[in-house]
Amino acid sequence: MKNVKYQWNTFQLYDYQRVEKHLSAMAAQGWRLEKAGSTSWKYRRAEPAKVRYAVTYSATASQFDPGPTEEQQSLAELCAAAGWEKVSDCLQMQIFSTEDPAAVPLETDEALRLENIHRCMRRSFIPANIIILLLMLFIGRDFFQSLVTWDLYGMLKSNAVLIAGTLCLAVVLLQLYTLAAYFLWRRRSRRSVEDGGPCLPVGRGCRWANAALWVLLSLMVAVFLLSELSRGHRGAVLYFMVYVALLTLVNVLIRAFSALLRKRGVSKTSNMGWTVAAAILLAFSLAYGLVWARYETGWFSDEVPTEDTYEYRGELWDLSPRQDFPLTLAELTGETYGHVRREAEDLGSVFIPRRNWRETALLGDGPKVCELGYSIWELSSPALRRSLLDDLLEDDPVKFHGMTFFTLRYVPGNPVPWGAEAVYRRYHDDDPYDSWLLVWPGRVAAVSLDDAPTEEQKALISARLAPENWKEETR
Amino acid sequence: MAREKFQTLTEPMFYILLTLREECCGTDVMARVSALTHGRVDLGPGTLYNLLDSFQQAEMIRETAVEGRKRSYLITDKGRETLRAEYRRLLALTEDYKTCVGEEDLS
Numbered sequence: 001m002k003n004v005k006y007q008w009n010t011f012q013l014y015d016y017q018r019v020e021k022h023l024s025a026m027a028a029q030g031w032r033l034e035k036a037g038s039t040s041w042k043y044r045r046a047e048p049a050k051v052r053y054a055v056t057y058s059a060t061a062s063q064f065d066p067g068p069t070e071e072q073q074s075l076a077e078l079c080a081a082a083g084w085e086k087v088s089d090c091l092q093m094q095i096f097s098t099e100d101p102a103a104v105p106l107e108t109d110e111a112l113r114l115e116n117i118h119r120c121m122r123r124s125f126i127p128a129n130i131i132i133l134l135l136m137l138f139i140g141r142d143f144f145q146s147l148v149t150w151d152l153y154g155m156l157k158s159n160a161v162l163i164a165g166t167l168c169l170a171v172v173l174l175q176l177y178t179l180a181a182y183f184l185w186r187r188r189s190r191r192s193v194e195d196g197g198p199c200l201p202v203g204r205g206c207r208w209a210n211a212a213l214w215v216l217l218s219l220m221v222a223v224f225l226l227s228e229l230s231r232g233h234r235g236a237v238l239y240f241m242v243y244v245a246l247l248t249l250v251n252v253l254i255r256a257f258s259a260l261l262r263k264r265g266v267s268k269t270s271n272m273g274w275t276v277a278a279a280i281l282l283a284f285s286l287a288y289g290l291v292w293a294r295y296e297t298g299w300f301s302d303e304v305p306t307e308d309t310y311e312y313r314g315e316l317w318d319l320s321p322r323q324d325f326p327l328t329l330a331e332l333t334g335e336t337y338g339h340v341r342r343e344a345e346d347l348g349s350v351f352i353p354r355r356n357w358r359e360t361a362l363l364g365d366g367p368k369v370c371e372l373g374y375s376i377w378e379l380s381s382p383a384l385r386r387s388l389l390d391d392l393l394e395d396d397p398v399k400f401h402g403m404t405f406f407t408l409r410y411v412p413g414n415p416v417p418w419g420a421e422a423v424y425r426r427y428h429d430d431d432p433y434d435s436w437l438l439v440w441p442g443r444v445a446a447v448s449l450d451d452a453p454t455e456e457q458k459a460l461i462s463a464r465l466a467p468e469n470w471k472e473e474t475r
Numbered sequence: 476m477a478r479e480k481f482q483t484l485t486e487p488m489f490y491i492l493l494t495l496r497e498e499c500c501g502t503d504v505m506a507r508v509s510a511l512t513h514g515r516v517d518l519g520p521g522t523l524y525n526l527l528d529s530f531q532q533a534e535m536i537r538e539t540a541v542e543g544r545k546r547s548y549l550i551t552d553k554g555r556e557t558l559r560a561e562y563r564r565l566l567a568l569t570e571d572y573k574t575c576v577g578e579e580d581l582s
Contacts, residue, residue, distance in 0.1 A: 054521075056520075056521030056524075057521075070544075071528075073544045074501070074524065074544055074546055075520070075521070075524045076544075077501070077502070077544040077545065078501045078502060078505070078520035078523055078524050079520040079521070081501075081502040081505060081520065082505060082519070082520045084520065104505075104517045104518070104519050104520070105517070105519045106519045106520055106521035106522075107519050107521045107522050108487060108517050108518060108519035108522045109485060109487055109519075109522045109526075111485075112522055112525055112526065112529075113521070113522070116525050
C-alpha cells in the first residue's frame with residue numbers, strides 16, 4: 001500500500017477557500033499534505049482525522065528563498081501561539097493546520113485578507129500572467145494578424161502555423177480569462193466585505209479553462225503528429241518528439257538547479273539571477289542545438305537515402321528516378337537527359353494541402369543543367385482560393401538593407417492556351433520570367449520553367465496539372 | 476477598504492495600538508486583546524501579522540527588540556495620535572447617541 005500520493009496543483013493562488021476545504025477533505029480520507037509545490041502537491045498517508053486547514057499569505061515570500069524568511073518565521077511563531085502548525089507553503093500561500101476546533105481563525109479581518117491577497121497577486125500572479133500573455137501575442141503575431149484581417153490562407157497555410165497559432169490564441173484567451181476572473185472575484189469580494197460579509201468563493205471557471213487548454217493541446221499535438229506521419233514526414237515527427245523531450249529536460253534541469261541553490265543557502269536575489277541565466281543559456285543551447293541538428297545532420301531528414309543516389313560532376317543524382325511525378329522534363333521537352341534528380345515534398349496543412357515537385361537534369365551527359373518545378377495547392381472552397389490568390393498575387397518587393405532591388409509581381413495573361421480559368425506570369429519589375437500561376441476551380445499551380453513554353457507545352461502542362469473534373473467539363 | 480491611511484480604525488487595529496502602549500511581542504498582543512475584551516474580539520494571527528506590518532510601514536509602531544523569532548513592538552507618537560483621534564471619534568459617536576436617544580435606553 002503506497003504511503004505517498006501526488007496531485008497536480010490546480011489551485012489559483014487566491015483560491016484559499018478551495019485549498020482549505022480540499023486539504024480538510026483529504027485529511028478526513030487519511031491523506032495529510034506534506035509539501036505544496038508550484039506544480040504538484042505531496043500527501044502522506046495518516047490516520048483519518050478532522051483537521052482544520054487555513055491559508056494566509058506572506059507577500060515577501062518567494063520560491064527562490066533559501067529557507068523561511070524572517071517574516072515567515074514570525075508569522076509561524078504567531079500562528080503556533082494561536083494553535084496553528086505550519087504545514088507548507090506554495091509561493092506566497094502559507095498553509096497551516098490545527099486539530100483544535102476552537103482555535104481562533106488565522107484571518108479575522110476580511111478587508112485586510114483581501115488587501116493582502118491583492119498585494120501577493122500584484123507581485124507574482126498578475127505579472128506572470130501578463131508576461132505569458134505578451135509572449136504568446138509575440139509568438140503568434142503572424143497568425144493573429146491573419147486572424148484580424150481574416151486572411152484564411154495566412155492562418156491555414158501550414159500545420160505548424162495553424163497548430164502553433166491556435167495554441168497561442170488559446171493561451172491568450174486563457175490568460176485574459178484568468179486575469180478577468182481574478183479582478184471580477186476581487187470586485188465582488190470587495191463589495192461583500194464592505195457589506196460586512198466574507199471574501200466570496202472562487203468559481204470553477206479557471207480550472208475548467210485550464211483543463212480545456214490541456215485537452216486542446218493534446219488534440220492538436222495528436223492531429224499534428226498523425227498528419228505528419230500520414231505524409232511520410234517521420235523526420236518531422238522525430239524532431240517534434242526530441243524537441244518536447246529536451247524542453248521537458250530543460251525545465252527539470254532549471255528547477256533542479258534552483259533547488260540546489262536553495263539548499264546551499266544562496267540568497268533569493270542570487271538564486272533568481274543564476275536561475276534566469278541558466279534558463280536563458282539552456283533555452284538558447286536547445287534552440288541552436290536543434291537547428292544545427294536539423295540542418296547539419298541527417299537525423300531529422302525525410303530525403304531519399306544516399307544508397308539510391310550516385311555522384312556525377314560533384315552532385316548527387318537518382319539511380320532510379322521517382323515515377324510519381326505528374327510531369328517530367330523529358331515529357332515536356334522530348335529531350336534525353338543522362339542524369340536526373342527528383343525531389344517532391346508535401347507542405348501545406350490539412351486544410352490546404354500543397355505538394356512541391358522539382359526535377360533537375362543534365363542534358364545528355366551535361367554540362368547544361370535543366371530544371372522544372374511546380375507546386376500544387378488543393379483548395380476545397382472558393383474563399384480559400386481567393387485568399388491564396390490574394391497572397392500570391394500581392395506585389396513582393398525584394399529588399400536588402402531597406403533598399404528595394406526589384407519587385408516580384410504577377411501579371412494576368414491569356415488562359416486559353418493553358419486550358420485554365422486564369423493565368424498569371426511572373427515579372428521582376430518589368431522583366432518577364434518563365435514562371436506562371438495557373439488557376440482552376442479547386443486547384444492552383446505555380447510552374448517554373450527554363451524557357452518560354454510552346455503552345456503544345458502549355459497544353460501538356462494543363463493536361464497534367466489541371467484537376468480531373470475541370471478537364472471533363474472543358475473536354 | 477483596508478483603511479490604508481488609518482483614518483478610522485477597525486476593532487483589531489484599535490486594540491493592537493491600545494496594547495502596544497506598552498512594549499510587547501505579537502503573541503502577547505493576541506493574549507492581551509483577548510483578555511481586555513473578555514474574548515469578544517478575536518485577533519487571528521494572520522490578521523495580526525499583517526496589521527503589525529502595515530502599522531510599521533505607516534510608522535505608527537516600531538520594532539523594539541528581536542529575540543530569535545520573537546519581535547517586540549511599541550507604539551510611536553504618530554500611532555498615539557491616531558489612537559487618540561479614534562477615541563475622540565468614538566466619543567463623538569457616543570455623544571451623538573446620547574443626544575438623540577438619551578442614557579436610559581441601553582438595555
